[in-house]
Amino acid sequence: METLKSEKGYALLMVLMLILLFTVLGMGLMATNMNSAKQFSTKENQVQARHQAEMGVLHYGVVLEDKVKRSSTTAISCTDIDALLGTTKKLSKGDYYIEPVNGPASCKEVNSGKLLEVTIKSTGIVQGDTKKKVEATFYIDNLGSSLEEAGENTDSINPPLTEPDNAQKRDSYFVNKHSGEALSTFNNSLVINKSLSTGKGASTVFKAKKHLFIKGVNGISLDTNNHTCIGVGGNFTALNKIDWGGQSSIELLVRQDAYFPTIIDNWKSDKTTVFIFGDLYLPESYTYKNHNKNLAVKGDMQVYIQGKVYQNSRSSGFKEVISHPFYKMDQTSLDTANSLSCAVPVMEEENTKTPNWILQDDINISYQ
Numbered sequence: 001m002e003t004l005k006s007e008k009g010y011a012l013l014m015v016l017m018l019i020l021l022f023t024v025l026g027m028g029l030m031a032t033n034m035n036s037a038k039q040f041s042t043k044e045n046q047v048q049a050r051h052q053a054e055m056g057v058l059h060y061g062v063v064l065e066d067k068v069k070r071s072s073t074t075a076i077s078c079t080d081i082d083a084l085l086g087t088t089k090k091l092s093k094g095d096y097y098i099e100p101v102n103g104p105a106s107c108k109e110v111n112s113g114k115l116l117e118v119t120i121k122s123t124g125i126v127q128g129d130t131k132k133k134v135e136a137t138f139y140i141d142n143l144g145s146s147l148e149e150a151g152e153n154t155d156s157i158n159p160p161l162t163e164p165d166n167a168q169k170r171d172s173y174f175v176n177k178h179s180g181e182a183l184s185t186f187n188n189s190l191v192i193n194k195s196l197s198t199g200k201g202a203s204t205v206f207k208a209k210k211h212l213f214i215k216g217v218n219g220i221s222l223d224t225n226n227h228t229c230i231g232v233g234g235n236f237t238a239l240n241k242i243d244w245g246g247q248s249s250i251e252l253l254v255r256q257d258a259y260f261p262t263i264i265d266n267w268k269s270d271k272t273t274v275f276i277f278g279d280l281y282l283p284e285s286y287t288y289k290n291h292n293k294n295l296a297v298k299g300d301m302q303v304y305i306q307g308k309v310y311q312n313s314r315s316s317g318f319k320e321v322i323s324h325p326f327y328k329m330d331q332t333s334l335d336t337a338n339s340l341s342c343a344v345p346v347m348e349e350e351n352t353k354t355p356n357w358i359l360q361d362d363i364n365i366s367y368q
Contacts, residue, residue, distance in 0.1 A: 006219075026199070034200040041115055049095075049132035050367065052124025056096035057136045057365065060084075060120055068359045076140065076357055078107035081118055093348065096124045101135055116140040137364040143356040157310060157318050160235035160257050164189035164211040170219075173197070177204045185209070194218040198228040203341070209233040210347045210356055216240025221261060231342030232256075235278070243264065245273050245287050255335050257281065257307070264288040269300055275337035276348070279307035280326065296356040300325055304333040 006201065063084055068076065082105055085091050091098040091186035097140040101119045106115045125131050167189035175184050176199030184204075189211040196214055198204045205228065211234035214221040221238035224230075227248040236254040242264040244250045249271045257278035267290050280303070288295060288301065303326040310318040327333070 001037070004189075031195075035319075045126045046132060049124040049126045049130045052126065053096040053134040054096045054124070055121045056091075056093075056122030056124065057120075057134055059093060059096075059364075060091065060098050060123050060136070061121065061363070064118065064140075064359055068140055068357050076116065076142075078109055078112070078116060079107070081107040081116060085120075095126060096122055100208075112361040113167075114142045116142075124155075133368040135366040135368065139360040141358050141360060143358060150299045158257070158267045159310065159312075160211070160213070160237045160259050161239075161320055163191050164212050164234070166209065169193070169214065174199065175204060175206050182368065184214075184273065184305045191215070195220050195223055196227055197223045200368060203229075204228045205342045207231045207233075207342055207344050209344050211235045211237075213229065213237045214239065216261070229253075229340055230344035231340065231344040233344040233347040235259075244268065249273070251275075251338055251340055254278065255344065256298070260286065260288075262286050267289065267301060269302065273302040273336075274304070275329065275333065275340075276303070276305045276307070277329070280305050280309045281318060282309065282311045282321070284312045302325060304329040304337070306334075 011228050050078070064081070067080070067084060068224060068347075071080065077322045082100070085098065085106060087098065089100055089104050097164045098120050101121045106118055106120050108119075109115075110117050116139070118134065118140065121133055122133050123131055123133045129356050140273045146302075168186060170193070172194035173190075173192050174181075174197045183206045186208050190208050190213070192212075192214045194215070194217055196206070196212075200204065204225075206228070210230070212232045213235075214237065216222075216239050219240060221240040221244060222242045225245045227250070229251045233255050235256045236252070236258040238259065238261050240261050242261060244264070250268070250273070252274045254276045254277070257325075258274075258276045258281070259281040260283075262283045262285065262328050264286075269290060290300075306329040309321045309324045309326060311321045329337075
């Protein structure tokens with residue numbers, strides 16, 4: 001048998017095999033590179049989407065901080081915070097949108113409203129289909145409020161000797177039974193330079209729903225005639241003489257504190273009745289009398305006080321007086337006061353100090 005020993009054509013075969021090998025290797029490398037490029041692109045989109053979501057958190061933080069700063073003189077509630085996302089409950093801009101985490105509410109009150117916990121979800125979008133979400137929780141602190149501070153000073157001595165703020169002012173004022181509701185009722189505080197006078201005739205009613213401050217620069221602060229009922233929702237101050245006058249019943253109801261002047265004339269023991277729901281402040285010396293009789297012992301004057309009695313001292317200011325000719329208000333006198341025709345409700349306390357709201361720097365962030 002003849003053996004072929006020629007090697008012609010082996011080089012071609014070897015070249016073809018190498019070409020095939022490199023082709024296979026090249027296609028594998030190309031596939032790997034294409035897959036890596038796709039993965040890189042996907043990863044880049046995810047990074048960009050997360051960046052957009054973080055931008056949404058920063059955007060909301062700026063909006064929230066502006067709201068807190070603009071609300072520094074008022075109270076902030078969760079209703080105010082939820083309103084920042086608008087009626088759609090979604091704040092959108094560019095490639096992100098912000099919405100509450102749970103339903104329509106983004107805010108929760110903690111510790112009786114002293115702390116507001118605000119949680120939102122920001123979604124970043126890249127090329128329409130790649131999304132990343134970031135949850136962020138902000139905290140708003142209320143460092144103090146006027147109502148709390150007012151409550152802490154309930155035992156302080158504070159005689160109503162200064163004019164109330166934002167008051168209506170009159171040089172003098174006259175009212176009688178024909179004045180009508182509009183002329184005999186003041187919804188705001190009232191300061192009268194001279195005197196408040198009530199005319200003759202039965203059943204004159206005067207109501208000051210806030211403070212009543214009468215200077216009496218003409219020598220007399222209050223001059224009443226016949227049946228008169230005066231109701232004050234805040235403090236009552238008469239810096240000069242009071243003349244109850246007439247022969248019919250006179251009633252004065254004061255829901256907060258009262259300051260009486262040095263002289264009160266024509267105090268009819270059986271017909272003049274005063275109800276003070278706060279404290280009564282008296283000058284250093286005073287003379288209260290019915291005609292020529294000084295009234296100085298219990299029973300001479302029907303004055304019912306729910307608070308304390310203080311008297312001024314030139315050396316030490318107002319001090320509490322334990323022994324005085326006035327009565328402690330009981331249930332009977334309380335019911336009588338509340339049934340008067342001039343009975344007004346106690347005025348609502350106005351905030352004299354503003355809450356101090358602050359947006360905490362710490363933000364809890366959770367990536368999804």
